[in-house]
Amino acid sequence: xxxxxxxxxxxxxxxxxxxxxxxxxxxxxxxxxxxxxxxxxxxxxxxxxxxxxxxxxxxxxxxxxxxxxxxxxxxxxxxxxxxxxxxxxxxxxxxxxxxxxxxxxxxxxxxxxxxxxxxxxxxxxxxxxxxxxxxxxxxxxxxxxxxxxxxxxxxxxxxxxxxxxxxxxxxxxxxxxxxxxxxxxxxxxxxxxxxxxxxxxxxxxxxxxxxxxxxxxxxxxxxxxxxxxxxxxxxxxxxxxxxxxxxxxxxxxxxxxxxxxxxxxxxxxxxxxxxxxxxxxx
Numbered sequence: 001x002x003x004x005x006x007x008x009x010x011x012x013x014x015x016x017x018x019x020x021x022x023x024x025x026x027x028x029x030x031x032x033x034x035x036x037x038x039x040x041x042x043x044x045x046x047x048x049x050x051x052x053x054x055x056x057x058x059x060x061x062x063x064x065x066x067x068x069x070x071x072x073x074x075x076x077x078x079x080x081x082x083x084x085x086x087x088x089x090x091x092x093x094x095x096x097x098x099x100x101x102x103x104x105x106x107x108x109x110x111x112x113x114x115x116x117x118x119x120x121x122x123x124x125x126x127x128x129x130x131x132x133x134x135x136x137x138x139x140x141x142x143x144x145x146x147x148x149x150x151x152x153x154x155x156x157x158x159x160x161x162x163x164x165x166x167x168x169x170x171x172x173x174x175x176x177x178x179x180x181x182x183x184x185x186x187x188x189x190x191x192x193x194x195x196x197x198x199x200x201x202x203x204x205x206x207x208x209x210x211x212x213x214x215x216x217x218x219x220x221x222x223x224x225x226x227x228x229x230x231x232x233x234x235x236x237x238x239x240x241x242x243x244x245x246x247x248x249x250x251x252x253x254x255x256x257x258x259x260x261x262x263x264x265x266x267x268x269x270x271x272x273x274x275x276x277x278x279x280x281x282x
Contacts, residue, residue, distance in 0.1 A: 158256060163194075168280035170198070173263070176274045178206070180267050183222025186214070187263035189281045195263050196256045197232055197279040203246035204237035206272030211236045213266040214275060216257035224266045230257060237271065254279065 004014045017026035032043040032051075044052045062069045092103035105111040124131045155162040173187040189195045195216070202212060215224050215231040226234070232255055237245050257263065265275060 201276040208271040209238040210269030210271040
């Protein structure tokens with residue numbers, strides 16, 4: 001038998017039904033509509049998903065069937081754990097002035113913080129005792145506070161740039177000459193360093209007189225130019241059989257050549273002369 005049952009309404013109207021197998025009764029098929037008075041709008045549904053329900057308007061209690069989970073909408077610090085807690089996975093975001101960026105971290109270090117952008121004061125300590133920083137230390141100051149020991153570098157101004165101040169081992173350079181010299185290298189510094197002279201000794205012997213010059217020149221410069229090149233000594237010796245002149249200089253301020261400049265010797269005649277230099281490299 002067909003599913004639909006004809007209902008006489010004028011010439012007749014078909015009603016949608018489903019025939020029951022075996023007993024042959026008809027069950028009428030119904031559609032759900034919104035219950036607004038005077039409305040015939042149907043409640044939406046699909047064959048794939050069934051009845052469509054807007055869960056954004058639904059409140060669903062969560063629990064174990066007996067105890068419900070309470071949700072605290074205004075938590076505070078040091079809040080007592082007096083209710084069941086719901087733990088959720090969430091992402092933190094911070095506003096960068098234009099958009100929101102995710103806060104990042106890892107399992108080793110936790111939340112990543114760019115300390116170069118931290119503003120304000122950061123306290124250093126062991127969790128109980130803070131390290132005090134003395135900004136006006138004096139000699140013989142008592143050790144009355146925790147101390148923070150740091151490694152620092154000291155710099156000195158050379159008139160153009162700042163050089164690191166080092167604790168140096170003194171270097172001694174000696175040159176002895178019996179013929180005329182033209183910009184002969186006495187002290188060539190290591191690459192990238194400069195020679196600093198603290199003391200100088202020149203001793204003339206033999207009987208030939210002449211001018212002796214100790215000066216700084218570039219790596220390829222062997223010609224001394226007065227008033228242009230930096231000279232440590234520029235003077236004349238006139239030795240004789242009974243007189244051996246010399247000079248000893250302890251510089252009150254160390255004399256520094258330019259980086260990679262060579263300490264050179266120039267003599268005008270075939271004079272016999274010994275030059276001793278003390279200093280260091282920076």
